Amino acid sequence: MAPPNWHKQKYAEIYEATCAMVRHRRRSDPAFTMDSLRGLLRTAYAGEADGWPGKTTIETLSDSATIAAYEAMLHQWQEEMEQ
Numbered sequence: 722m723a724p725p726n727w728h729k730q731k732y733a734e735i736y737e738a739t740c741a742m743v744r745h746r747r748r749s750d751p752a753f754t755m756d757s758l759r760g761l762l763r764t765a766y767a768g769e770a771d772g773w774p775g776k777t778t779i780e781t782l783s784d785s786a787t788i789a790a791y792e793a794m795l796h797q798w799q800e801e802m803e804q
Contacts, residue, residue, distance in 0.1 A: 731779065732786045739790035747798075755798055762791040 746753040769784040776784075 728778075728782060732782055735783050735786035736790045739787050740794055743791070743794040755795065755802075758791060758795050758798065762788065762795065765791055 743758060746757075765784065765788045769788060
């Protein structure tokens with residue numbers, strides 16, 4: 722049986738993995754821009770809305786964590802650019 726907090730744990734895992742992926746892309750891919758990240762965010766929003774009635778709990782959780790990570794990384798990047 723899954724521990725009662727598996728939702729929070731899985732959300733955190735997906736969130737952190739997504740943030741790590743964005744950080745890696747920023748460091749290693751010169752073609753990865755803020756517009757690229759905005760595009761990923763738009764795609765994630767569209768994916769979140771697609772077929773939501775048939776989504777499993779984990780799919781819904783993954784969508785939410787991914788979007789939150791993209792938004793946070795975009796915000797962080799914007800703040801870095803302003804400094």
